[in-house]
Amino acid sequence: MPNILAIETSVTAASIALSIGDAPCTSKNFESHRQQNQLLFPPLQQLLELLPDGEKLDLIIIGTGPGSYSGSRISIAAAQGIAAAHACDVVGQSSFLATNTFLDKREAIAVGDARRGSFFIAEVPKTSLPQEPKLMSREDFDAKLTQESRSIFTLDSNIQFADGSSIPLEQPTAEKHILAWHMLSPEDQAVLRNTPPAPTYLRAPFITKAKPGHPLLRGKVNERK
Known part of the structure; x- marks a missing residue:
């Protein structure tokens, strides 16, 4: 069995999991908010230190949401750095798959x-x-x-049915990402391996236009160089 690292930081209850061969997954959980760039690395380092000497990762899975864009982006950047050292693939996997509904x-x-x-x-x-x-x-x-x-x-605790009743809430985790990966067909796995990892965007990013008279519109920026 491959050595797989998974990171899920598109949700507030963030997690990291490491699967080494046939051994049970080891997971670390933490709260993901505006300090993801600080909170991610201590548990990530702790898990990577569990790899036996001479062994490397075979795959890194990133939960892509939909959820926190910044959380997913930070994880993707960290994963790409780790992957360079381990010569392994980084795949972005929908957080919808890291749920009990999909695993069932x-x-x-x-x-x-x-x-x-x-x-x-x-x-x-x-x-x-x-x-x-x-x-x-x-x-x-x-x-x-x-x-x-x-x-x-x-995955959104703030949404309800029209009558006010609760929609069943799922909590994606890094360990579930690894389990979901093993459930996918080789064809679907190949699709993810060949797709650059990116957060799930529900729509194109909103770009604020410069107000009339802004230096960028008047060409003043180039004139000051």
Whole structure:
């Protein structure tokens, strides 16, 4: 069995897990917030020190959310540095897969609040990669959930059904990422290996335009050089 490191920092309850051969996973948990760049590295170093002398990682898995963009980005950057030393691949894996719903092989849809008045739904097959999240209005979102017969879950504790009842909440973890990876087909694993890891963006980043009269619009920046 390969040596696999997994990092899940797209959620507040962050975790890191290391699987060495056939041995049980060793995990470290911590709260991920605005100090991810400080909180990630101590537990990461502790796990890497568990690798037997002369052994290296075969794969690093990063949870890509949807969730905290900055959390996923920091983990990807750290993983790429580690991968350079271990000569291994880094793959980005949807956090929808690191859930009990996926590990139990239940066909489901994952839902969440996409902000700016919109919501998303993503189909999560039993043992393969999830579909891209689809954005929709609250009205269409509620109508879709009313008609849905598959299992429904969310990674977002702030979202509810239209009647105010709670949508089942899942907590993705690094250890579940490793278990989910082993459930994927070789074809799906190849897709992830050949896709550069990146956070799951629900929409294009919002870019603030410069106000009229800003130096960038007047060409003043170049004139000062």
